[in-house]
Amino acid sequence: MEIITGGVTAAKGFKAAATAAEIKYKGRTDMAMVYSEVPCVAAGTFTTNVVKAAPVKWDQDVVYNHPAAQAVICNSGIANACTGAEGYGYCKATADAAAEILGIPADSVLVASTGVIGMQIPIDRIVNGVKAMAPKLDGSLEAGTEAAKAIMTTDTVKKEVAVQIEIGGKTVTVGGMCKGSGMIHPNMCTMLGFVTTDAAISKEMLQKALSANIKDTFNMVSVDGDTSTNDTVLLLANGMAGNLEITEEGADFDKFMEALNYINTCLSKKIAGDGEGATALFEVKILGAKTKEDAVTLSKSVVTSSLTKAAIYGHDANWGRILCAMGYSGVQFDPEKVDLYFESRAGKLKIIENGVSTGYDEAEATKILSEDEVTAIADMKMGDATATAWGCDLTYDYVKINADYRS
Structure with a gap:
């Protein structure tokens, strides 16, 4: 596997x-379009929040009930959540506008929104944005x-990554982008993620790959304990790499899973590290x-403990x-067996052994915890199962950002 520069166009x-559609923000882009030259098979995972945004419902229908997808339209600023039949109608209006200008079926257009809950999106600006983006593809x-960049809300940096692998003698590329900074505590994925690949793979195997991988990647991220109404990860595969179609598990599927895992892990860590107000x-x-x-x-x-997050800060x-x-x-475990380490670029230090302090040097521990990426490692000594979760520290700025998010 080779890590390359790029994202959804790799x-x-x-x-x-x-484009800058001025849906909520001024002086910046706030709409994005992703388009494939040929129809794609599509997979998706969506929020488990009972309150689901209109775009989630629209995309679930496209992914689960239609054979192909070819475009994704995403806006930032307004989430189109808790907007009733009118909000769902705006999803259709967005898809219709894209279908008309791109010459593709409306039921092959996926839509996504992120931002303030409860506001209706200005559909005229959305449609104008679609018309403005199509010629610029x-x-x-x-x-x-x-x-x-256009799908960012309170994010401070854009988030994208791409890799290449070889399947059946053909170079296959997987790339992705995502956004997420607050309201992050998924039970499937987090906020919005879009992954594209030129691999030839069946719809069934694509969904199997995404659903399996989400559990160890996006599902292991938490910034603030709040599961969004809009959580969506979409995976599109257009088959243009020319490899023999992956229709079952085996070596080719495993290679694809390796690449997908790298993409989703990187995007997950980028979201966690860019949590609202975070420094680490x-x-x-x-x-x-x-x-x-x-x-x-x-x-x-x-990773979700507020007191622990404050201590990391x-x-x-x-x-x-x-x-x-x-x-x-x-979880039942023996606390008198637990070993705990702190690790970062500044070093690794054993903090407790068998549930008791090692008498570690506080200055050394502080030095390790002062880096912008910090890891706590706990050895439970109960078996051989492992897991990794990602979050961020809890800072004063988190409260400031969320106290006046709508204004």
């Missing part, structure tokens, strides 16, 4: 564009980057758990908060 046949890496990516690794389910529960309990090796968070997770 794979053959994919183009992108962005371009397969360059720069076009993909501009699309990644906080990674929690659980080793030696009795079961995979236990490992997942333990890692998520620690303060570069304070307050390990008692981590042990406490594992203790109330619901």
Whole structure:
């Protein structure tokens, strides 16, 4: 596998564009379009929140009930959530506008929105944005980057990644972009993610790959414990790499899964590290758990602990908060067996051994915790299951950002 520069336009046949439609923001782009030269098979995973935004419902219908998808239209600023029949109608109006100008079926157009909940989107501006983007569609890496920038809300950086692998003697590319900074605590994925590939793969196997991989990637991210109404990850495959179609599990499917896992892991970490107000990516690794389910529960309990997140912000090796968070997770374990380490680019330090402090050097611990990527590693000594979760520190700025998000 080779890591390459790029995002959603890295794979053959994919183009992108962005425009400033002034849906909510002024002086910046706020709409993006991703388009494939040929129809794609599509897979998707969506929020488990009972309150689902209109675009989620629209995309579920396209992914589950239609054979192909060819375009994605995304706006930032307004989420089109809790907007009733009118909001769902605007999804159709967006798809109709894209279908007309691109010459494709409306039921092959996916839509996505992110931003403030409860506001109706200005459909006239959305339609005008679609019309403005279609002539600008371009397969360059720069076009993909501009699309990644356009879908940002409180994100501080664009998020994109791409890789290449070889399947059946053909070069296959997988690329993706996402946005997410707040309201991040998924039960399937987080906020909005779009992954494109030129691999030839059946719709069934594409969905199988995405659904399986989400569990260890986007599902393991938490910024603030709030599951969004709009969580969506879409995966489009247009087959233009020319490999023999992947229709079953085996070596080719495993290679594709490896590439998809890299893309989704990178995007997940980018979201966690760019959490609202965050100064550090906080990674929690659980080793030696009795079961995979236990490992997942333990890692998520620690990464979502407000007290632990605050300690990470303060570069304070307050390990008692981590042990406490594992203790109330619901997982049964022996606290007198647990070893805990802190690790970053500044080094690795054993903090507790068999549930008791090692007498570590506080200054060294502070130095390790002062990096912008920090990992806590807990060895439970109960089995051989592992899991990794990603989050961020909790800062004053998180409250500031969310106290006046609508104004």
